[in-house]
Amino acid sequence: MIVCHCNSISDRDIHAAIDWMRAADADTIITPGKVYRALGKKPDCGGCLDLFIGTMEKSDRLGVPADLANLRPRRGRYAVK
Template structure:
């Protein structure tokens, strides 16, 4: 005689309840913050919207929570939020990557700008000024 455990019976009675939820891109949606009921999809959407507004801004968990109008209560989710931010940011920039020729042209322009800026004296000090 075989006895069924509670989890066996529960899985047979309501399998859709335990089925993983997937979004249209076949990604599993994960509950990241239990305190605020925030899913990974919500965080990804916020990070993408922030990157579309300014691709070179520093996206941190505080910005994500601010956009969601919530706060990190126990902060147990912050490492997972950081992982999602890094993953989404890397994917965004890899999709936006240009050809290597454009990258080299950008680097040479930046080098010229840096050289122009370094030629100016700062703070109005003479070259013979010494700090004692």
Template sequence: MLVCQCNMITQKEVEDTIISMLDADPWQLIVPAKVYHTMSKRGRCCGCFPNVVETIIRVTEEYHQRHDQSEGAEVVTYLDQVRALRERYGSRFNERRQKGYRAA
């Protein structure tokens, strides 16, 4: 699946980059700009960043679940919390326009 049409980046490329970053340091903070920098790309319109954030969270959770299974550690899921925060705060003040705003 194509994640970023500006750079022609697929979902698999993003996932592989995140896993390679986690292999280097499993507890680092991974953000979209860091993923793009690792792939030698840059965000152009940045419309794909919300999807990349969800991919980062999902892949990171799966990575830690796979590697912590033997130890029996509990992995806290953050994806649902991030989605709830996005629904609560993210769409309400989109560019500070009113709901009935029309450009033309």
């Protein structure tokens, strides 16, 4: 599925970039900006951001490294339920 039409980024591209970043550095914090950079792209209009982040959240490898997970309480969208 195409997530970002401006840059032709698919859900597979996003998951592959997350897997690659996690394999390269298990302790890295993965952000949408880092995913774009890993794919050699730059965000354009931003219309895909909600879908982009939603696709990232479906990845099993996205999680925050254990030693950083409890630094402050989570609120809002990323709150632990």
